[in-house]
Amino acid sequence: MQKPAATTVASRAAAKTPAKKIEDKLARLGLRTDMDLVLHLPMRYEDETFVVPIRDASFMGGQSVQIEGLVTACEVQYKPRRQLVVTLADDTGQATLRFLNFYGSQLKQMAEGNRVRARGELRHGFFGPEMVHPIYKMVLEGAPLPVALTPVYPSGEGLPQTYLRKAIASALGRLAWRDTLSPALRDTYSLMPFEDAVRLLHNPPPETDEGALADRSHPAWVRMKFDELLAQQLSLKRAQVARRAKGAAALPVIGALSQAFQQGLPFALTGAQQRVLDEVRRDLLAGFPMQRLLQGDVGSGKTVVAALAAAQAIDSGFQAVLMAPTEILADQHFRKIAGWMEPLGIEVVWLTGSLKKKDKLDAKQRIESGAAQLIIGTHALIQDDVVFARLGLVIVDEQHRFGVGQRLTLRNKGLGLSDGIDPTQIVPHQLMMSATPIPRTLAMTYYADLEVSVIDELPPGRTPIVTRVIDQNRRDEVIGRVHAATLEGRQAYWVCPLIEESEALQLQTATDTHATLSAALPDLQVGLVHGRLKPQEKQAVMDAFTRAEIQVLVATTVIEVGVDVPNASLMVIEHAERFGLSQLHQLRGRVGRGSAASVCLLLYQSPLGQIAKQRLAIMRETTDGFEIARRDLQIRGPGEFLGARQSGQAMLRFADLETDQWLVEQARTVALALLRDDAVTVEMHLARWLGAKEEFLKV
Numbered sequence: 085m086q087k088p089a090a091t092t093v094a095s096r097a098a099a100k101t102p103a104k105k106i107e108d109k110l111a112r113l114g115l116r117t118d119m120d121l122v123l124h125l126p127m128r129y130e131d132e133t134f135v136v137p138i139r140d141a142s143f144m145g146g147q148s149v150q151i152e153g154l155v156t157a158c159e160v161q162y163k164p165r166r167q168l169v170v171t172l173a174d175d176t177g178q179a180t181l182r183f184l185n186f187y188g189s190q191l192k193q194m195a196e197g198n199r200v201r202a203r204g205e206l207r208h209g210f211f212g213p214e215m216v217h218p219i220y221k222m223v224l225e226g227a228p229l230p231v232a233l234t235p236v237y238p239s240g241e242g243l244p245q246t247y248l249r250k251a252i253a254s255a256l257g258r259l260a261w262r263d264t265l266s267p268a269l270r271d272t273y274s275l276m277p278f279e280d281a282v283r284l285l286h287n288p289p290p291e292t293d294e295g296a297l298a299d300r301s302h303p304a305w306v307r308m309k310f311d312e313l314l315a316q317q318l319s320l321k322r323a324q325v326a327r328r329a330k331g332a333a334a335l336p337v338i339g340a341l342s343q344a345f346q347q348g349l350p351f352a353l354t355g356a357q358q359r360v361l362d363e364v365r366r367d368l369l370a371g372f373p374m375q376r377l378l379q380g381d382v383g384s385g386k387t388v389v390a391a392l393a394a395a396q397a398i399d400s401g402f403q404a405v406l407m408a409p410t411e412i413l414a415d416q417h418f419r420k421i422a423g424w425m426e427p428l429g430i431e432v433v434w435l436t437g438s439l440k441k442k443d444k445l446d447a448k449q450r451i452e453s454g455a456a457q458l459i460i461g462t463h464a465l466i467q468d469d470v471v472f473a474r475l476g477l478v479i480v481d482e483q484h485r486f487g488v489g490q491r492l493t494l495r496n497k498g499l500g501l502s503d504g505i506d507p508t509q510i511v512p513h514q515l516m517m518s519a520t521p522i523p524r525t526l527a528m529t530y531y532a533d534l535e536v537s538v539i540d541e542l543p544p545g546r547t548p549i550v551t552r553v554i555d556q557n558r559r560d561e562v563i564g565r566v567h568a569a570t571l572e573g574r575q576a577y578w579v580c581p582l583i584e585e586s587e588a589l590q591l592q593t594a595t596d597t598h599a600t601l602s603a604a605l606p607d608l609q610v611g612l613v614h615g616r617l618k619p620q621e622k623q624a625v626m627d628a629f630t631r632a633e634i635q636v637l638v639a640t641t642v643i644e645v646g647v648d649v650p651n652a653s654l655m656v657i658e659h660a661e662r663f664g665l666s667q668l669h670q671l672r673g674r675v676g677r678g679s680a681a682s683v684c685l686l687l688y689q690s691p692l693g694q695i696a697k698q699r700l701a702i703m704r705e706t707t708d709g710f711e712i713a714r715r716d717l718q719i720r721g722p723g724e725f726l727g728a729r730q731s732g733q734a735m736l737r738f739a740d741l742e743t744d745q746w747l748v749e750q751a752r753t754v755a756l757a758l759l760r761d762d763a764v765t766v767e768m769h770l771a772r773w774l775g776a777k778e779e780f781l782k783v
C-alpha cells in the first residue's frame with residue numbers, strides 16, 4: 085500500500101489517541117496478535133488509483149469518485165446552519181465541498197491555494213457540483229496515487245481506517261509465514277499459498293478481478309474460506325475424539341423385553357425404522373457414549389424406535405429417560421409407551437413440573453432407588469434434585485426445542501454414584517430426535533460430532549396431505565369444510581394466528597375463535613387448548629379430543645410438536661403467513677397420521693408480500709420436510725434457520741455454509757487427514773483461526 089503523501093485528517097485523529105487506547109480498540113475487534121491482524125481481511129475496496137477530472141466526475145452521478153484540485157475559496161456559512169464550504173478547482177471545472185461538522189483545524193487546512201484530494205459522490209447542488217462530507221486528504225502537487233485498491237476493513241468506533249491499515253501493514257511485515265497446508269494438499273485442492281492469498285487480499289494488484297474480490301470467489305478468498313472451514317472441522321472432530329475417549333456403559337442385551345415389545349406392536353416396523361434401529365442398537369453396544377440424531381419427517385415413527393432403544397437399556401439393567409419439550413407431548417409419550425411396556429412388567433415413571441408435590445417426591449424416589457426403569461417427562465427432569473440410580477440412555481425428543489445446556493445437564497446426570505464411578509468420565513448414551521431436517525452442509529458443521537440416522541420412509545397406508553392456500557375472507561366456506569369432515573366421523577384442528585408481540589392478544593384471539601366456531605357449529609363439540617391453561621386442563625381437553633368427544637380443537641401453537649391423534653384429518657391454520665415454514669410443516673404434520681386422506685387449509689390475509697407468497701407456495705407444493713427445510717434455508721440463510729450459534733455459521737467470518745458447501749466437504753476430508761498425520765499442524769491451524777474461540781464451539 086502506498087504511503088499517503090501528506091497527513092490525513094483521520095491519521096491525525098489517530099495520532100492524538102494514545103497507543104494503549106488503540107490497542108484496546110483493536111482488542112475489542114479480537115485483534116491481539118500479528119496473525120489476528122493479518123487475518124482481519126477487507127470487507128470491500130475503494131478504488132483510489134486514479135483521479136477523475138471534475139467536469140467528467142459531475143456526469144458520474146451517484147458513483148463514488150476521486151477528484152483533486154486547488155482550494156479557490158473557503159468560508160464558514162451560517163445559513164441554513166453552520167457549515168464549512170470549500171470551493172475546489174482543477175483545469176476542467178470546479179466543485180463545492182460541504183462539511184456540516186468541522187474543526188477549526190480544517191478551516192486552516194483549506195487555505196486558498198492548498199491542494200485537496202477528495203473522494204465521495206459528486207452531486208448536482210444548487211451552486212453546481214458538490215460533495216457533502218467527502219473523505220479527503222491534503223496533498224502536494226504530483227503526490228503519487230495508490231497503485232492498488234485501497235482496502236476497507238471492518239472497524240469499530242474511534243478506530244480509523246488509516247490506523248487499521250497501518251497496523252495491518254506492519255503485521256504483514258513482521259509475520260513469520262508458515263503455510264499449514266503442504267504444497268501437495270494445495271495442489272490437490274487447487275488452493276493458493278497462504279501468504280500469497282493474504283497479501284493479495286490486503287493489497288490487490290491493479291489487474292485483480294474486482295468482481296471476484298467483491299463476491300469472494302477469487303482464489304485468495306477461496307483459500308481463506310477453506311482455512312476457516314478446515315479449522316471448524318478440526319475443532320468439531322476433536323470434540324468427537326474427546327467424546328469417544330469417555331466411557332459409557334455398554335448396553336449389550338437385546339433380551340426378553342425388547343423382543344416381547346417389538347412382537348407386541350400392532351404394526352411391523354418400516355424398513356427405514358428397522359435400519360435406523362439397527363444403527364442405534366450397534367451404538368449402544370459400544371463402551372463409549374452414543375451421540376446420535378434420529379431424523380425423520382413428521383409422522384415417520386420415531387417414537388417407537390426410541391422406545392425400542394429404551395428397551396435395550398432396560399434389558400441390559402439400566403434406566404432410560406425420555407425428555408420432551410411440552411407437557412402435552414410428554415404425557416402422550418407416557419401413555420403410549422407405558423401402554424406398550426407396563427403390560428410387560430416394566431415400571432414407567434412420569435415426571436413433569438405440574439405433578440402434585442407428593443407425586444413428584446414419589447417419582448423422584450423411585451428414580452433414585454432404581455425402581456423406575458423408564459422415566460418420561462419434561463424439563464422437570466433436569467432439576468438438581470432428580471438423581472438417577474443407573475442411567476444408561478438419554479432420549480431427547482424434538483431436540484431443537486432444547487438448549488444445548490439443557491441437553492448436557494440431563495446427559496451429565498450420568499450413572500449413579502452408587503456404582504462408584506466418576507460420573508464425568510462415564511456418561512450415558514444419547515439419542516436425539518428431530519423432525520426439523522438439517523440439510524447436509526449444516527449437519528456437517530453444527531452436527532459434526534453427531535452420528536445421524538434418517539428415517540426416510542413413512543409408515544404404509546398414509547395418503548399424502550393435500551394443502552390449499554385460501555384467502556381469509558373465505559372463512560365461512562372453510563367452516564363448511566370443517567362441518568363436512570366431522571359428518572364423515574373425522575376431526576379437525578383449527579390453529580389460531582401467532583401474535584408474537586402479545587401473548588394476551590393471542591389468547592384473546594383463540595378465545596374469540598372458539599366462540600365463533602362454537603356458534604357456527606352448534607351441533608359439534610368445539611374444544612380450546614392454549615398455553616395458559618393449567619396442565620390438567622390441557623390434558624383434559626387433549627383426552628377428550630383423543631377420544632373424539634371433541635370434534636374440533638381450536639388451538640394455539642401448543643399443539644405444534646408431537647401431538648398424535650390419527651383420526652384428525654383436517655387442519656386449518658389462520659394467518660398462515662405469520663408462521664415460519666418449519667412451524668407450518670410441524671403443524672400440518674398433526675394430520676395425515678391415519679389412513680384417511682387429510683387436508684390442510686392455510687388461510688392468509690391479503691395482500692401477501694413476495695416472500696410470504698413464496699413460502700405458502702412451498703407449503704402447497706410439497707409435504708417433504710427435507711425439501712421444505714432446503715428451501716427455507718435458501719430464503720432465510722443458515723444463521724436464521726438454526727439460530728446463528730447452532731448452525732456453526734457464527735463461527736465463520738468468511739465462508740458461507742450455503743454457497744460454500746463444496747468447500748465444507750473438502751475441508752472435512754483434509755481435516756481427517758491432518759488429524760491422522762500431523763498433530764503439530766493441527767494445533768497451529770486451530771490457534772491461527774480459532775484462538776480463544778474454540779472453547780465457545782465446544783459447548
Ligand code: ADP
Pocket residue numbers: 351352353354357380381382383384385386387388519543544646648650677
Ligand atoms: P414422529 O416421527 O413424528 O414422532 P410418531 O412416532 O408419533 O411420529 O408416529 C406417528 C404415528 O405412526 C403413530 O401413531 C405411530 O404409532 C405410528 N407408527 C409408527 N410406526 C409405524 C409403522 N411402522 N406402521 C404403522 N404405523 C406406525
Ligand code: MG
Pocket residue numbers: 386387481646
Ligand atoms: Mg414425535
